[in-house]
Amino acid sequence: MAKSRFRQTKKRKPVIDALARSILAGNTRTAARVLSLIENRDPLANEVMKHLYSRTGRAGVVGITGSAGSGKSTLIDRMTEELRRRKKAVGILTIDPTSPFTGGALLGDRVRMRGHFLDKSVFIRSLATRGGHDGLSGCLCAAVQVLDAMGKDYVLIETIGIGQDQIGIAGLADTVLVIVTPESGDEVQGLKAGILEIADLLVINKADRPGAEELFLNLGNLLGDHGVSTFKTSATKNEGVGALIDGIEKHRAECVASGNHRQRSLDISRAQVLASVRDQLMVKVQRKLGEREIAHWAQQIADKTVDPYTAAEKIVGKMGL
C-alpha cells in the first residue's frame, strides 16, 4: 500500500474503530453507511471489514432466486414475518442486475415491506449493480458480512440472476431457494438441469393456482432423487411458509453436519482473498504505470497499432513479477 494511503488510513483509525463498533452493536444507520462505502469501493470499507471479519460466520445466508413475476418479494415478506415470529433478526439484500429498470420495482418492494421498516430487527437494503463496478460479488460478500456482524440470524438475498462473478449467489448462500410458479411450468420442464445445478430447495409459489399439484408431483420426484426438497407456498395467502422456514433450518443443519458448510466457507474465503489480491494489484499497477502511459496504450490499441492482449503482456512484463 502506498504511503499516502497508509497515512490516510492511520488518521482515519478512530473513524474506522467507531464504525466497526457501531455495526457490532447493531446500528442500522451505520450499517447503511458502510454498505454505501462498500458499493462505492471506498478503501475505508476494507479497513472496517478487517475489524468486523472475526465476528462473521454466524448468520444463515439464504439466496432466493426465480424469474420475474414468481412472487419472490411477497414470499420474502412472508418469510421475514415467520422468522420474526421465531425471534430471529433478519437482514434482506435485494440485487437486480437489470438496473436501471428496477427503480420502480424496488420502490414497490419497499412499500410492500413497509411493515418491517418499523421493526428494528429487520434491515432491508437494495444493492445496485450499475456500470462501473467490476463485478458484484466482492461487494455482495462484504455486504452479507456486515449484516452478519450486526447480529442478523438470517440474511436473505433476493436476486433475479446468478453467477455475476466468481462467487455467485450459489457459492455465497448456505441455502439457495429457486422459486417457480405453475405459470412457468412449461419453461421449468426444459430447465430441470439448470435448477438442479443451483437449487437446494425448490419452492412452487402461487400453489393455489391450477397446475401447482401437477408441477409439484412432477418436479418433486425428479428433484427428490437429487436431494433437492420441494415446497409449495402461497405467499399471498400466507400458506406453506412455516414449512419452508423449517426446511431452510433443516437444510442448514444438514450442511453443517455433512461438512458442506465448512467446504463452502473455504471456497468463499479462497475467492474473497483472490478478489482482494486482484483489486490491490490493479491499484498498484495503475499507480505504477500512471494515467499517461495507460492513455498511451489505449491510443495505440484504438489505432490498431497493437492488440490489447499483446499490450497487456508488455505491461505485465514491465511489472517484473
Added chain:
Amino acid sequence: MAKSRFRQTKKRKPVIDALARSILAGNTRTAARVLSLIENRDPLANEVMKHLYSRTGRAGVVGITGSAGSGKSTLIDRMTEELRRRKKAVGILTIDPTSPFTGGALLGDRVRMRGHFLDKSVFIRSLATRGGHDGLSGCLCAAVQVLDAMGKDYVLIETIGIGQDQIGIAGLADTVLVIVTPESGDEVQGLKAGILEIADLLVINKADRPGAEELFLNLGNLLGDHGVSTFKTSATKNEGVGALIDGIEKHRAECVASGNHRQRSLDISRAQVLASVRDQLMVKVQRKLGEREIAHWAQQIADKTVDPYTAAEKIVGKMGL
C-alpha cells in the same frame, strides 16, 4: 508467460493461424468454435484475437435492452429482416444474466429466428453468464470483435441487464436502444433518469396498444431535450422498423462525426487492456503462490485467524511489485 504455456502456444501456431484465417473468411462454424474458446477462457482464444484485432472496428454495434416482455426478441428478428433487405450482414449475441432460467427462453428465440438460421449472412449466438466467470464483459468485447472480424456490418447485442463489468453494454455499443412498452408506462415514469443514462434511442414497442401515443408524447419531449430520439414500433405487425434502422444509422454517423465514436473506442481499448492485465497478473500470481499456499490462506481466513483483506495485502507484498 511461463515457458510451458509459451511452448504450447508455439506448437499451436498453425492452429491459431488457421482459426484466424477462417474467421476472416466469414466461416460460421469457426466463429462458433472461437466464441466457445472465449466463453471457456481458453488461452488459445487470446492468441486468435491477437490475429483478428487489426481487422476489427468496422461493424456497427447496437445494444438492445429492456425488461422481460418488452418484445425485444421479436423486434430484433424484424430489425434483422430489415437489415438483410438492405444487404447488411448481421451478427446477433444474446446475453442473459438470469441464466439458468433462460434456457427455455433462448430456445424459444431460436425457434422464432429460425428463418435467419438458413441465411448465411446472419450469425446468432447466445452467451451464458453462468458462475465461474469473473465478469462477462471481457468475453463480450472479444465476442463482438470476432463477429466484426467475420465481416458483419451490424452486431446486435440483446441483453436484459447492463453494467455487469467495467465495459457494460452502454460502453461497448455504438448505439444503445432501450425498449419500453405502453404496459411499462407507469414504471417508465420513475425511470427516466436511468433510461437517459444509457439510451441513445428509446423505442416504444407494441405501439399498437393503448397508451402508446401518450407515452410517446410524454417521453418524446423529455428525452428529445437530452438528445435521445424516440421511435414507435410494432414488431409483431412489422411497423416502424425501417424508421428505427434509419435512426440507428443516423446515430452512428453522428457519433463518428462528433468524435464520440473515437472516444468510445479509446474507452473500450483502455478497459480491454486493463482487463487483460488483470487476468494475466492473476494467472501469474496464482502460479507463483501455488495451490497449496492459496489453500493455506483460505483455511486461515475460514478459521477467522486472518481477514481476507489483510491476507491479500501480505500476498501482494510478497509479490515484490
